[in-house]
Amino acid sequence: MDNIAGKKSSLSWAVNISVVALVLLWIFPTVGLFVSSFRTADQISATGWWKALFPTEQVVQLRTGDPDDLRVADGDGFIVTGNLFGEEGGSLSAYGVSSRDVGAFAPGETADMGDGESMTVEEDGSYTWRGNGEQISGRGQRVFVTTTTPPEFTTANYERVLFSGDRTDSMAKAFFNTLTVTIPATIIPILIAAFAAYALAWMDFPGRALLIAAIVALLVVPLQLALIPLLKLHNEIGIGKGYLGVWLAHTGFGLPLAIYLLRNYMVGLPRDIIENAKVDGATDFQIFTKIVLPLSFPALASFAIFQFLWTWNDLLVALVFLIDSSGDTTVMTRQIVELLGTRGGNWEILATAAFVSISVPLLVFFAMQRFLVRGLLAGSVK
Amino acid sequence: MHPAFLGLITIILGVGGCIGYFWASNFFLDKVLFPPRGPDAGRNINRANMIRPWLFLAPAVFALGLYLAYPVVETLRLSLTNRVPGGGYEWAGLENYTQMAGDPKFREALFNNILWLIVVPALSTVFGLLAAQLTDRIKWGAVAKSIIFMPMAISFVGAAVIWKLVYDYRAAGEEQIGVLNAIVVSLGGEPTAWLTVPFWNNFFLMAVLIWIQTGFAMVILSAALRGIPEETVEAAIVDGANPFQIFFKIKVPQIMGTIVVVWTTITIVVLKIFDIVFAMTNGQWETQVLANYMYDKLFRANDWGVGSASAMVIMLLVTPILVWNVYNARKEMR
Structure with a gap:
């Protein structure tokens, strides 16, 4: 352009x-x-x-074998041979014999240590140490070697977080709890909202405009206001803290957006189809289930993704309506906040737990991005 | 009973119940109450059609009323009363509000929230607009958009962990494992525990929300930019406008309405911000915000009066946007 x-x-x-x-x-x-x-x-x-x-370079201090045991006569001096890495093996990129210059020599070069004493270290760590009887005695000679470790990764954190069963670290239980919260809390509002959206879009009745305005208003009411009144209500009618309460709460909080999105979409469906069906004698119930619902699939999918992401990522509603003092019904977000408190410095556990929790929404996000974008556009651009 | 099993039963009961309710109530209306047969057929059809919308709406209206409308009234009532030990409530007038206004933690929360309200929507919108404009002009724009949009899927708690790692602090001289401190140290600075520096730590928390919300702003603004009529841009090019002039003088004014929508939507998110502060600092080091203050009062101090009063403050701050949204929606429907 x-x-x-x-x-x-x-x-x-x-x-x-x-x-x-x-x-x-x-x-x-x-x-x-x-x-x-x-x-x-x-x-x-x-x-x-x-x-x-990237590969990391490390300088480590190693020692040759004990000269008093290992030295063998060589001409008028002695010689000690062996491998610095012992049986483990390894490779080095440089070495030095003094702490002042730890990378002075390339592998294969001979380091002159003065008075005829010398050291040669090969790349694989094998060395030859020459000198006279006085030099080749006492403790083994210090050698500083520079080694390169390739990048190293482990899945042990995931094993620990997912399968260890450790009560503080385990995310397995919280994962299933989150799933248990999320799925009903996504499906139930969709159904209720779809019927209401159809009525608001295609049925004519007094008070319709007022209801739509009310739903637009409720879209922005902070759910913070609902915490105490509803917790009180749940306790009074005997639901208390638990899954039923959290499902109902998520349903209530998700409905305004669901109705709003679905109604906006349904209003845009071609009028002809619906009027033809009415002329052919279809009832509203039939029109809704056989025509409008299937045609509204994109909007249903958009909202489903929103609600799924929102319920999966939620902390506040779960804290208030679900998690009791026993902690058996903890969800992942809550578990991570606990870990931040108890294991603030243990990044391997924290990072893994957090990644387990965000991996599912990320998968959903990349798989269904199209619907998410469409829903966002329908929900905010007017 | 295993919760997963319980969940499955609830799905079946909930879905079955919903479908059953809608089907049965319609069946009852058409076959029993007002059958479209006999001498009153015409009148019955009309009557049925008057009742049917309310059958469709009933569950939604009930849930909305109970879960969103009633709590507003009830919270208002709670904020004007005090709980009497042993049950019951007594009228307290504005006592809770005056008590709250005198609480330095509340003032701190209000001040910080206002700071959040100024900074986060502005920067998210600006970054979003920038990202939208830039990614629309390059071949791999879709991929870039995906990546900038991605944090939208990450929970506030997950984002808190991600950014805590960025802000991680080790004593000077040790190897820094937080990116921010590593950069500061490599530039010759002193490592800092960013989240414990009063006032400035607010901005480090805001960065997390900006990081999340920019994608949202970008997606919506990008759609709006694409909706701009090409003729206006072409005319500007013919008149010799440079790309910056085209952007600021031609494009931005045309999408002003969308910018306002994005701005207000993010403003509402900011007003309700809780998880990030709860997980990263829990209001320590002067980072308190209203929603976290409210949670503290309600569930830690168990003071329902002041807690409800602070919830009403959030509601009060949301109200202008609420009125504006309703006004626009009604204008559009006419």
Whole structure:
């Protein structure tokens, strides 16, 4: 559109670079959590997660074998041979014999240690240490080697968080609890809202405009106001804290958006279809179930995704209406907040738990992004 | 009983109950109460059609009334009363409100919330507009949009963990594992425990919400930008406008209405913000906000009067937007 004058925008490269920067900035924090969830506690506290993606260089101090046991005569001096890494094996990229210059020599080079004493270390750690009787005695010679460790990742955190059964760390139970909250809390409001939306869109009755206005108003009423009155009500009628209460609460809180979205969509359906069906003698109930409901699938899907994301990610409603003092019905968001308190420094557990919790919404998001965008547009642009 | 099993039964009962209710009530209306047969057929059809909308609406109206409308009234009543030990309530007038107004924690929460209200909607909208405009002009724009939009799917709690890792602090001299401190240290600065620095820590919390809401703003503004008539842009190019002029003088004025909608929607999210503060600082180090203050009063201090009063403050702040939305919706329906 900006190129119609026939010249390529000179800003093109600047635009590309800005978008790259923006995208990196936006994805960087999440990637950090993802990478951290595959690292051990030691790795996380030793280096920043961004370094985990590259091989790390470490300098370690090793010792040759004990010269008094191992030395063999060689001409008028002695020689000790062996491998610095022992039986484990390994490889080094540089070595040194003094703490002042730990990477002085490349593998295979011979380090001159003065007075005829010398050391040669190969890449695989095998060494040859030469010298006279006095030099080759006492303790083994210190050698500083620079080793390169390739990036290393583990799934142990996920095993611990998902399958260990540990009461504080385990997310398995919370995962199923979240699922138990989410699915009915997504399905039930859709049904109730669909009927109401049809009535508001295609039936004529006094008070319709007023009802629509009321629903627009209720869209923005903060659910914070509902916490105490409804908890009181739930206690009075005997529901107390539990799944039934949280399902009902999510249904109530989700309804305004559901009715609003569905009504806006249904109003846009072609009038002819519905009037023809009426002429052919179909009742409103039949028109709704056989024509309007199937045609409204995109709007139903949009709302279902909203409600799913919202109930899955919710903390406040679950805290108030579901989780009792026994903690058996805890949901993942609550479990993570607990972990933040008790295991604030244990990033491997925290990161993994958080990632378990956000992976499901992310999957839903990427699979159904189309519907989500459509729903957002229908819900806010008027 | 296993909760998953209970959930399944509830789905079946709930869905079955809903369908059963709608079917049975319609059946009753058409076959028993006002059958479209006999001498009164015409009148019966009319009567049935007068009642039917309310059959369709009844469950929704009941749930909306009970779960959203009634609580507004009840919270107002609770905010004007005090609980008497041993049950019952006594009229307290505005006592709870004056008590709350004198609470420094409440003032802090109100001040911070106003700060949030100024910063978050503004920056989210600006970033969203920027992202929308830039991604619309490049080939891989769809992928970029997806990534910027992605935080919308992440829970506030999940985002809190993600950003706590970014803000992580280790004592000076140790290896920093939080990105922000690592950058500061590599530039020669001193590492800081960002979330414990009063006043500025509010902005570090706001960054989390901006990160989440920018995607929302971008998606909506991008649709609005694409809806701009091309002729207006073409005319501007012919007249020799540069890209910046086209953007600020041609495009932005045309999508002003959408910008306002985005702004108000994010404003409502900000007014209700709870999880981020609850999970990251829990209102310590002067980061309290209204919703978290309310939660503290209701469920930690068990003070329903002041808790309800602070909930009413949130409601009061939402009301202008509520009125504006209703006004617009009605204007549009005419």
